[in-house]
Amino acid sequence: MAPLKIKKGSSKHSAYNLRSNFSDVQERHTLTVMVDNEAGVLARVIGLFSGRGYNIDSLTVAEVDHEGHLSRITIVTTGTPQVIEQIKAQLGRLVPVHDVHDLTVEGATVERELALMRVEGTGEKRVEALRLADIFRANVVDSTLDSFTFQITGTQEKVDAFADLMRPLGMTDIARTGVAALSRAS
Amino acid sequence: MTRQMTGAKMVVQALKDQGVDTVFGYPGGAVLPIYDEIFQQNAIRHILVRHEQGAVHMAEGYARSTGKPGVVLVTSGPGATNAVTGLTDALMDSIPLVVLTGQVPTFMIGSDAFQEADTVGITRPCTKHNWLVKETDQLSGTIHEAFHVATKGRPGPVLIDIPKDVQFANGTYTPPAKADLGHYQPRVKGDPETIAALVEALETAERPIFYTGGGVINSGTRASELLRELVDATGMPITSTLMGLGAYPASGKHWLGMLGMHGLYEANLAMHDCDLMINIGARFDDRITGRIDAFSPKSTKAHIDIDPSSINKVIKTDLPIVGDVTHVLEEMLKLWKQRGSKVNREGLQKWWARIEEWKAVDCLKFKQTGPTIKPQHALARLEALTKDRKDRFICTEVGQHQMWAAQYMGFEDPNHWMTSGGLGTMGYGFPASIGVQIAHPDALVINVAGEASWLMNMQELGTAAQYRLPVKQFILNNERLGMVRQWQELLHGERYSHSWSDALPDFVKLAEAFGAKGIQCSDPADLDDAIMEMINYEGPVVFDCLVEKHENCFPMIPSGEPHNKMLLGEASTKDAIGTKGAVLV
Secondary structure (H helix, E strand, C coil): CCCCCCCCCCCCCCCCCCCCCCCCCCEEEEEEEEEECCCCHHHHHHHHHHHCCCCCCEEEEEEEECCCCEEEEEEEEEECHHHHHHHHHHHHCCCCEEEEEECCCCCCEEEEEEEEEEEECCCHHHHHHHHHHHHCCCEEEEEECCEEEEEEEECHHHHHHHHHHHHHHCEEEEEECCCEEEECCC | CCEEEEHHHHHHHHHHHCCCCEEEECCCHHHHHHHHHHHCCCCCEEEECCCHHHHHHHHHHHHHHHCCCEEEEECCCHHHHHCHHHHHHHHHCCCCEEEEEEECCHHHCCCCCCCCCCHHHHHHHHCCEEEECCCHHHHHHHHHHHHHHHHCCCCCEEEEEEEHHHHHCEEEECCHHHCCCCCCCCCCCCCHHHHHHHHHHHHHCCCEEEEECHHHHHCCHHHHHHHHHHHHHHCCCEEECHHHCCCCCCCCCCEEEECCCCCCHHHHHHHHHCCEEEEECCCCCHHHHCCHHHCCCCCEEEEEECCHHHCCCCCCCCEEEECCHHHHHHHHHHHHHHCCCCCCHHHHHHHHHHHHHHHHCCCCCCCCCCCCECHHHHHHHHHHHHCCCCCEEEEECCCHHHHHHHHHCCCCCCCCEECCCCCCCCCCHHHHHHHHHHHCCCCEEEEEEEHHHHHHCHHHHHHHHHCCCCCEEEEEECCECHHHHHHHHHHCCCCCCCCECCCCCCHHHHHHHCCCEEEEECCHHHHHHHHHHHHHCCCCEEEEEEECCCCCCCCECCCCCCCCCCECCHHHCCCCCCHHHHCCC
16 A cells, blocks of 8 residues: 655644634624523533633523523623534533523624722712712712712623723722623514 | 322332333442332342443443433442543433432531532533432432433433432322423424435535434434435445444445544545535544544535534534434435435546545555464454354444454444444443343343453453353453554654553453453464354353554544545654644544
8 A cells, every 4th residue: 555645744733723614703792591590500501611611701690580490691702603603502402591592693682780889089089989970870879988889780881981980089899790681672 | 190109219110110121330328228129129120330430331331232221320429420431421422321329318418428429510511411309209200301301312411319318208209201301302303495405415416425423323223224225325425433333334335434533545535525525413523524624625514413512513514404313314315306316427426436446545454464463353353253143242442442343343233333432431341341231131242342441440340240241352452552552653752651551460360260251362373263262152251362562553644634644554654743733632
């Protein structure tokens, strides 16, 4: 039999470089997943993401139907189009998952996040914080003589912008819920 | 009528109602109530293993050779953790298993109790689904749902963790007909429009190839029948993955042999040069594709798979069909016949002429010369002396011998070939062969092994002896971890780091110590007689076949290379694998 001559170092690509057939563009998608509200279901979803190397930018979960034992998980993730499709297919084959919707491709959506921020300060800084909160329609939900706790709801970008403004004004703590999303009614 | 019983009784009742005849297991503190129930009945046979990993592989062998789910019963803690390798193996190869584990009582969970482990946590990523049952009333329903999940859609292992107090407590038994199977109902019918597009492509293709996998076997014997009908009616070539061997007969006219890293030259070149690739129940594994960006560059690719996540996972598919192989093949055949059973005769004729040229290379050629048995020769003789037996089942361990078995042995029927494909578990074959023999007591069950793999689960010789199972352990003994040694030769400057089997036992004495028969053979002239002696012996046999120590497994696609860069033999291996390829496994 004729031997094949292969030059040293002729392998240019790793067999694990599995994306070559696909687009490299990173996309950000909001997925909403209805699951049975049973023990371990969140661990299954998170384990899937960590085990297969997918990103979680934000994750929100709570029971939405007590009688039907259903929870809604909202996941914001980034990846190439092929990875996003894989994530949806992998989520879809988990046994407690009822359905998976990719809100990013399924038309208009409403996305909101809630955040609480404690801002400490006195004098002009305190007044400025309150003024900016008014512009952003953030509410004061707790107050002491030298601090406010603001509650703000909005898109992630709006919450980011407000947090950026509060930081130099004395923000000492922030808690965010992550994104909850629904498609718009048609 | 509602029936009250203990959880332990419920387990046995539910297994009976699911048609289970055999359970592979090992007792321990947290499953004693279930073992007590097993003691008091005769409908279910319990096979006592010697290690829980063995139990799971036996259940895999049982499941693969029968098409029914395999059932395992082990205790909490170490019982469960020892089952993890088998569970992962079954998950990778899509084998239906129901594994029952004992657990410490519910009120002790989380207290680091004796033999406590977070079994559902540990096995979450290596099962299709798992359950911790905290109430006896839920137990029987969960078992019925477990069988449903394990066998429907893409099959896989499931696990039910049963705390000891749940086994003792009384509850209401739910029969299978009344059980809530949940909403898990995978789609089995393929999209008719895509099927029609595939049939059209089939009619005009000049260089088509069927590339089939374990999905055909898992879909049932009907799928293999339909596949044979379609392949023979169209006259198109067919190759298969390691997992799919036997779906199309090796003696079939259109068979090209296995493809992939150690696949046949003609199969790999046909995959590389085809213009229509029809993937049926395979998953474009990295052992199959080689270098991704050079994989079959000119072909239209159709992919039939029951698991939507297999589609476009690795290779971009032009015609994706999510569905059960049997359903899709039925629809394809029906439509293709309705449209007049057309194929591109002229194109196919030229295509076969090219394939014949590749076949003429005779890539499996070897010469048995000298006083030492070549491993290829040993398997060629084993094949020649056993191939006429319809009841022959072949299991393998993992390594060179596994690839040689796939290359030099022919499989005529589905469910007659048991090997660890996805996970590559050394130590799989011996227990798997026991599971096959339990399911087919009169069959000829042979485990083709390497001495290193075989030692990983050799304790199961006790199981084989106890149940007088006539499994034949055909060990190709090269005193090396052959595949590791081969890679070290090709990739690591012939520095053979820890790849030899030192301090090997005397396999003949070892067999005799367990009450089995041992045969050693080192002379090519004695080989046929020794093999016949093994086959004709009515009991377990350990066959120590001393073979050439430095034989490499060819053909081979080096890591990081495409299909058309195959190595055919020793002369072509020098510097074959580049530095980039060396990082791959």
